[in-house]
Amino acid sequence: MFEGKQVVALGERDGIAGPAIVKCIESAGGDVVFSSTECFV
Amino acid sequence: MTDPVISATSAVLAHVPGLARHGSKPGRELPRDPELEQRFLGALRTFEQAVAYPPHQAYLGVTHPRELPERPWVSAAGDGAERFAGAGELMPEEEFLGLMAAVDEFDLIALDAAHAEAAGVALARHPLAERFDLERLAEAGVDAEEAAAESGALPLYLGADRLVGAMRGAHEADEALAARVLLENLATKASAALALGRLLEDHQIDPQSIDYVLGAGEEAIGDRYQRGGGNLAKAVAAVAGLTEASGADVKNFCAAPIPALVMAGSLVASGVFERVAVVAGGSVPKLGMKFEGHLKNDLPVLEDVLGGAAMLVEAAGDGRSPRIRLDSVARHRVAAGSSNQRIIEALVVEPLERLGVGMLGVDDYATELHNPEITEPQGSGDVPKRNYKTIAALAVRNGEIAREDIDEFVRRRGMPGFAPTQGHIASALCYLPHAHARLTSGEARRVQLIAKGSLFLGRMSELSDGMSVLLEQSD
Numbered sequence: 070m071f072e073g074k075q076v077v078a079l080g081e082r083d084g085i086a087g088p089a090i091v092k093c094i095e096s097a098g099g100d101v102v103f104s105s106t107e108c109f110v
Numbered sequence: 111m112t113d114p115v116i117s118a119t120s121a122v123l124a125h126v127p128g129l130a131r132h133g134s135k136p137g138r139e140l141p142r143d144p145e146l147e148q149r150f151l152g153a154l155r156t157f158e159q160a161v162a163y164p165p166h167q168a169y170l171g172v173t174h175p176r177e178l179p180e181r182p183w184v185s186a187a188g189d190g191a192e193r194f195a196g197a198g199e200l201m202p203e204e205e206f207l208g209l210m211a212a213v214d215e216f217d218l219i220a221l222d223a224a225h226a227e228a229a230g231v232a233l234a235r236h237p238l239a240e241r242f243d244l245e246r247l248a249e250a251g252v253d254a255e256e257a258a259a260e261s262g263a264l265p266l267y268l269g270a271d272r273l274v275g276a277m278r279g280a281h282e283a284d285e286a287l288a289a290r291v292l293l294e295n296l297a298t299k300a301s302a303a304l305a306l307g308r309l310l311e312d313h314q315i316d317p318q319s320i321d322y323v324l325g326a327g328e329e330a331i332g333d334r335y336q337r338g339g340g341n342l343a344k345a346v347a348a349v350a351g352l353t354e355a356s357g358a359d360v361k362n363f364c365a366a367p368i369p370a371l372v373m374a375g376s377l378v379a380s381g382v383f384e385r386v387a388v389v390a391g392g393s394v395p396k397l398g399m400k401f402e403g404h405l406k407n408d409l410p411v412l413e414d415v416l417g418g419a420a421m422l423v424e425a426a427g428d429g430r431s432p433r434i435r436l437d438s439v440a441r442h443r444v445a446a447g448s449s450n451q452r453i454i455e456a457l458v459v460e461p462l463e464r465l466g467v468g469m470l471g472v473d474d475y476a477t478e479l480h481n482p483e484i485t486e487p488q489g490s491g492d493v494p495k496r497n498y499k500t501i502a503a504l505a506v507r508n509g510e511i512a513r514e515d516i517d518e519f520v521r522r523r524g525m526p527g528f529a530p531t532q533g534h535i536a537s538a539l540c541y542l543p544h545a546h547a548r549l550t551s552g553e554a555r556r557v558q559l560i561a562k563g564s565l566f567l568g569r570m571s572e573l574s575d576g577m578s579v580l581l582e583q584s585d
Contacts, residue, residue, distance in 0.1 A: 082564050082574050083478060083493050086448045106448060106572070108364075108564035109490040110480045110531055 071099025078104035114375035114423055115431035116581065118313040119542045121170055122198040122305045122418040123530070124206040124297075124392060125161075127154035128267035128274075130414045132293060133397030150401060151270040155410045157202045162188020165481045166415065168528040171196030171543035175479070175525035183483055184409055194237070197543035198308045200415070203268055205232045207275070210300045211250045212242040213349045218292050221275035223251030225268065238307040241351060250275075264289040284334040294394040297416060298329045299345055302391030305418035306350040309387070315422060321383035323347040323357035324374055326367040327391040328534050330359070346389050355387075364533030365563030366390075367419070368577045374423040375434035375579075385424045390539060392416025393532045400531065403488030412484045417535035421542055430584050432549035432557075438465055438580035442562075448574055454500045457560050457578040459508065465580075469505040472523060472580070473554035476541035477501070478562060479527045497560075498524035537561040549583045557581045 076099045080087030087106040094101050131140055131150065140147040160166060164183045167173045172195045179186060193200050201209070208229025211219050221229070230247040233239055257276035258265035264277040277296070280287040302325070310317055325343030332339030343357030360370040367390055374386040393416065401411045426433060440461035446452050462469055475498065482492040501524070502516040511519050529536035538559040548554035562576040 082448075082562065083450055083496050084491075086450065089449050106566060106574075108567060108574075109488075110364075110478065110485060110493055110533060110536065 071097040075100050075102045077102060080104065080106040082106060082108045083110070111379045112381060113426040114378040114434045114436065115426045115584065116421050116434060116542070116546055117424050117428065117431040118309055118315065118422045119546045120198045120305050120309040120312060120420045121196065121540070121543050122301065122308055123166055123169060123200040124203070124301050124304070124416040124418070125155075125157050125200055125414060126203050126206055126297075126397065126416055127411070127414045128203055128269050129293075129297065129394060130154065130397040130411055131267070132264065132290065132394055133399060133413065134395040136398040136401055137290070139402070149405055150398070150411060153405055153410045154270050155414055159410070160415060161193055161200055162186060162191045164188070165483070165528040166200055167191050167195065169417065169530070169540055170198050170200065171547065174544055175528045178526055178528060181483060184412070197312070198305065201304060204229050205236065206300065207266065207268070208233050208247055209242065209304060210296050211247050212244055213300050213303050214246065214296055216280060218278050218280060218296060219250065219266070219275065220252045220257035220278060221250045221266075222254035225254075225274040226250045238304070238311055241307045241311070242349070262289055264293055281333075286333045286337045295329050295331045295342070297394045298327045298391035299342060299349070300391070301416045301418035302327055302342070302346045302389045302420070303349045305391070305420040306346055306387060306389050309420040309422060310350065313422070317351040318354045320347070320352045320355045320385045320387050320422070322377060322386045323352060323355050324370040324386065324388045325357060325359040325390070326370040326388055326534060326539070328364070328366075328393045328532075329391075330361060342391070343389060346391070352387070362575055363563030363565060363567065364537040365561040365576055367534050367537065367539040368559055368561035368579060371421070371423070371434065371559070372436070372439050372577060372579055375436055378423055378425055379436055385422060387420060387422050389420045390534055391418050392535070396532050400484060400488035400490070407487040409487060412481075413531055415530050417530050417532040417540070419535065419539050419542060426584065430550050432546060432581045433584060435580040435582050438578075440578045442574070442576035444573065448572070450497070450500055451504070453562060453574065453576055454497070454504060457576050458501055458558065459504050461578060461580070467556065467580075469501075469508065469510045472556045472558045474525070474541070474545065474548065474557045475501055475523050475560065476538045476545065476557060477560040478537055479525070479529045479540050480531050480536045481527045481529060484531050492527065494524065494527040495520070537563070545581050549581055552583060555583045
């Protein structure tokens with residue numbers, strides 16, 4: 070569902086981490102151009 | 111090996127609406143948008159509102175977080191809420207600026223004569239008056255406008271618009287000694303000293319009996335040659351009259367207080383020191399951090415308090431103080447991975463399995479306890495609830511509870527977030543007064559403290575970190 074799409078993945082320490090989002094996006098055919106895990110507190 | 115215990119705790123807040131504009135976020139956003147600045151200043155809370163705010167009373171230890179009223183808390187009447195309560199107090203800004211001057215050994219803070227006198231009079235009536243050098247306040251009187259106009263100075267306001275002085279830089283070429291940085295450091299020092307003073311006063315602890323102080327606040331003091339050099343802990347020990355103590359700072363982003371507690375317990379258990387205090391002051395940069403979400407939702411600026419906390423760790427002996435189970439310490443290993451599930455597995459599940467306690471053997475889990483009324487308007491969600499759901503899900507996976515019991519597990523062993531978003535304060539440290547009270551009275555048998563720190567923010571590693579430890583009722 071992400072084929073041909075470029076994705077920016079912003080993860081969260083207390084939720085879904087960036088690398089986990091990257092795995093999901095890549096397995097769905099997306100191209101992750103930037104990923105990060107941030108802290109929102 | 112000696113069994114270490116936590117024999118006393120304290121918790122303080124300083125209501126500092128005037129300093130809120132110097133938080134990192136408002137400090138960047140307000141100067142470039144005068145209209146936004148006016149809305150910000152118009153949304154600051156009064157001292158009475160800050161005292162009445164139920165999460166503040168929970169932080170002081172008066173109300174257990176599970177007994178907080180239904181939200182919204184911001185409109186709570188606060189019947190019976192008091193400034194001096196529970197394990198500490200909520201200090202008004204006028205006095206806190208005076209306290210900053212009283213612990214300032216380098217003429218960094220300049221207060222106008224009228225404010226210095228008013229703060230001096232108020233602090234002279236404070237229960238800790240004799241513990242602070244109020245004569246420094248009498249010497250602080252200057253002209254506020256002249257002080258604020260000095261090169262590199264940062265104006266200081268009482269509330270929205272009363273200019274009362276300025277913070278000076280200490281070296282024109284050293285960014286680590288700029289006025290903004292020194293304001294952060296001095297506010298941390300003052301709030302930590304207030305917490306330590308309350309600990310000594312309320313528990314009649316001889317200051318000279320404390321051997322060592324571990325600082326777990328967020329600021330890293332230093333100069334341009336060593337920005338995080340430290341050692342604020344010893345500076346706090348000195349102003350609190352701990353003449354026989356030395357100290358050091360423990361740095362680990364928001365997680366620092368729990369590693370500091372474990373180190374304190376280890377120093378006592380090994381016999382290196384008999385009495386170790388852990389102290390943490392408040393964080394100016396985090397004031398007003400999520401103000402934009404608050405203004406959008408017609409809320410007051412809710413991040414207007416600095417938090418402080420202190421605890422005393424010593425050898426078991428009184429038969430009632432909660433034990434620090436050093437054999438329960440769990441760390442977030444480099445190889446553990448960075449997903450929240452992996453972190454919770456490492457910090458919560460692994461030590462309980464190792465000890466054969468089981469997840470139902472813990473009465474209270476204290477994790478990231480950020481107040482959701484502060485975080486939700488800015489889109490950060492309910493942080494404690496997310497962590498509790500993960501803990502409960504792992505209890506299901508382990509076969510300790512059924513899937514339909516998740517909500518009950520969270521309600522009974524978790525709690526609503528109640529801490530101001532002062533990272534290290536919210537990261538389990540805020541629960542210490544409650545943990546101490548419940549474990550001492552027998553209402554709880556075990557409390558697990560779980561702290562997390564975002565190392566990746568420093569851009570030297572993509573890792574986060576964390577540590578947990580069990581506190582247990584005395585035998």
